[in-house]
Amino acid sequence: MNLRTPGPTPLPEPVRQALARDMVNHRGPEFAALMRETVQILKELFRTQHDLLILTGSGTGGLEAAAVNMLSPGDKVLAVSIGYFGDRFARIAEAFGAQVRRLSFPWGQAADPEQVRAALAEDPDLGVVLVTHNDTSTGVTNDLEALTRVVKGAGRLLLVDAVSSIGSVPLETDAWGCDVVITGSQKSWMTPPGLALVSVSPAAWEAHRRARTPRFYWDFTAHAKQVERGSTPWTPAVSAIYGLNVAVKLMQAEGLEAIFARHRRVADYARGRLRELGLRLLADERHASNTVTAFFAPEGVDQKRVLRRLREERDVVLAGGQGHLEATLMRIGHMGYVDVPAVKAALDALADVLAQERAAAPAVR
Numbered sequence: 001m002n003l004r005t006p007g008p009t010p011l012p013e014p015v016r017q018a019l020a021r022d023m024v025n026h027r028g029p030e031f032a033a034l035m036r037e038t039v040q041i042l043k044e045l046f047r048t049q050h051d052l053l054i055l056t057g058s059g060t061g062g063l064e065a066a067a068v069n070m071l072s073p074g075d076k077v078l079a080v081s082i083g084y085f086g087d088r089f090a091r092i093a094e095a096f097g098a099q100v101r102r103l104s105f106p107w108g109q110a111a112d113p114e115q116v117r118a119a120l121a122e123d124p125d126l127g128v129v130l131v132t133h134n135d136t137s138t139g140v141t142n143d144l145e146a147l148t149r150v151v152k153g154a155g156r157l158l159l160v161d162a163v164s165s166i167g168s169v170p171l172e173t174d175a176w177g178c179d180v181v182i183t184g185s186q187k188s189w190m191t192p193p194g195l196a197l198v199s200v201s202p203a204a205w206e207a208h209r210r211a212r213t214p215r216f217y218w219d220f221t222a223h224a225k226q227v228e229r230g231s232t233p234w235t236p237a238v239s240a241i242y243g244l245n246v247a248v249k250l251m252q253a254e255g256l257e258a259i260f261a262r263h264r265r266v267a268d269y270a271r272g273r274l275r276e277l278g279l280r281l282l283a284d285e286r287h288a289s290n291t292v293t294a295f296f297a298p299e300g301v302d303q304k305r306v307l308r309r310l311r312e313e314r315d316v317v318l319a320g321g322q323g324h325l326e327a328t329l330m331r332i333g334h335m336g337y338v339d340v341p342a343v344k345a346a347l348d349a350l351a352d353v354l355a356q357e358r359a360a361a362p363a364v365r
């Protein structure tokens with residue numbers, strides 16, 4: 001199957017083999033060595049020297065962990081949203097009693113750092129800022145470095161949903177001053193779903209000690225204590241960690257710069273080919289994502305039918321849209337274990353199916 005959803009993403013063969021390993025004692029020495037090595041390499045890939053936690057849960061679990069560890073009920077939070085996942089992060093903070101001020105941008109656009117600066121200047125009590133680095137629903141990557149300069153320049157805490165960015169596109173956790181960075185194993189990490197990877201800065205630890213939201217399973221203190229022992233406070237998804245260990249070594253061997261260049265190459269190819277097919281892309285070109293591209297189904301063509309035909313007749317799996325664009329948008333993932341030929345094969349199949357569908361709907365186009 002040519003799986004081209006923006007997560008889960010395909011697995012390299014050595015990762016698949018690692019998943020078949022038998023269980024070990026997650027309190028034993030083999031697992032401790034595996035965890036320590038994995039955390040060490042992850043820190044390199046996150047570009048951080050601070051703490052890195054491996055939580056068992058999905059990306060949303062990682063976002064919730066950030067919320068319950070950093071916030072107290074009643075805290076004022078600025079949620080910068082450019083799409084479906086920005087809205088989700090805001091809803092999570094609200095669910096735990098934060099007073100959330102939303103700063104939303106139209107789908108397809110990136111966040112304007114100047115508007116963030118103005119919002120923070122207007123209300124000094126907005127102590128925490130939530131940002132999505134790359135919104136997977138729109139295929140837009142925010143200028144996180146510029147946003148970080150604004151947020152940290154104003155002395156606020158910055159929580160970054162980097163679920164579909166870090167590991168594929170540049171994110172300098174320490175150099176830019178990101179306080180909590182969250183991702184999920186099924187995205188850039190070429191690993192099955194099941195793990196949330198979270199970095200925690202010294203300023204985030206201070207906020208954590210003050211935060212009063214009830215927490216137990218996600219408690220960063222409980223996790224950090226165990227990291228030192230190469231363990232986790234509760235039983236982790238051991239098999240996913242076997243896979244992650246192999247995947248991060250593959251990433252380390254390829255090198256971050258080469259990984260970023262590969263993602264740029266594949267994304268350029270995908271965008272160029274989709275435009276050649278006459279398809280309208282959602283993202284503002286200047287902020288188009290290198291991990292996922294969202295495009296509109298041609299007028300008069302049934303998006304669901306195209307997705308079904310691709311899956312059933314060509315073994316190609318693309319994603320539909322989300323939120324209000326669920327039925328009109330299509331998305332192709334080009335993240336993690338991907339190169340041009342895999343995306344070309346998917347888009348060749350799309351070209352064929354669209355040609356047939358357009359021919360069958362001549363009145364429209």
Ligand SMILES: Cc1ncc(COP(=O)(O)O)c(C=O)c1O
Binds near residue numbers: 134
């Ligand atoms: C940007 C972003 N944030 C959060 C999530 C939620 O992650 P999960 O589905 O692993 O809970 C996703 C998943 O697609 C995502 O792309």
